[in-house]
Amino acid sequence: MRNREKVIFLTMCSLLLLSGCAYRASETENTVEGRTNEASETESTFERWGSFTADKTYSYDEKYYAVQEVEYDDEIGVNYIKVCIYKTETDEPVSFFYPARARDFWGICWENDTYNIWTQSGDIGVYCYKYEEMQWERDESAQRPEYIISKYDKHK
Numbered sequence: 001m002r003n004r005e006k007v008i009f010l011t012m013c014s015l016l017l018l019s020g021c022a023y024r025a026s027e028t029e030n031t032v033e034g035r036t037n038e039a040s041e042t043e044s045t046f047e048r049w050g051s052f053t054a055d056k057t058y059s060y061d062e063k064y065y066a067v068q069e070v071e072y073d074d075e076i077g078v079n080y081i082k083v084c085i086y087k088t089e090t091d092e093p094v095s096f097f098y099p100a101r102a103r104d105f106w107g108i109c110w111e112n113d114t115y116n117i118w119t120q121s122g123d124i125g126v127y128c129y130k131y132e133e134m135q136w137e138r139d140e141s142a143q144r145p146e147y148i149i150s151k152y153d154k155h156k
Contacts, residue, residue: 050149052107052120059110062088066110066117070102081105083117083129085136095135100124106151118148126150 058065064085071082079102085094099105100121108119115131116139128142 049107050120050151050153051109051147052118052151053109054107057108057110058088059115060112064088064094064115066108068105068108071098079103081119083108083119083136085117097129097136097138099127099129099138109148111145112147116142118144120150120152122152126152 054068056065056067065088066083066085069082069084070079072079080098081100081102082096082098084096086092087094099108099119101123104122104124106120106122108117110117115136117129117131117136118126119129120126126144126148128139128144129136130139130142
């Protein structure tokens with residue numbers, strides 16, 4: 001009976017250890033739904049995100065702000081990022097767009113002197129959403145400014 005109790009005890013300890021590891025892994029998983037902007041001890045926020053963020057972020061003059069939401073597409077069963085832009089003064093929604101799947105998405109950033117927004121995604125890359133007449137449309141010909149750094153750029 002003692003051996004059986006030892007086996008049960010060791011099994012329970014192992015299960016507790018494994019469940020603790022699984023919980024910690026789920027806290028730090030790199031998905032938009034659970035992701036935070038906190039960097040690990042060995043990796044800075046810049047190394048993880050570059051110039052981009054998953055947090056609420058403001059245009060250069062703070063006239064607008066953008067937030068990211070996850071929206072589920074029932075037809076194909078995939079989560080997508082929805083970037084919503086609001087007027088800062090009134091919190092009134094102005095526009096929105098869907099840049100990429102949530103699982104691959106790594107944030108947005110504004111240009112320093114325009115209302116253009118850049119997005120970065122692990123599968124489709126970095127793209128500009130150009131501002132024209134209160135709308136943000138993807139501009140595949142836009143040249144990314146040097147000061148906007150992707151997490152995928154080689155850091156020196």
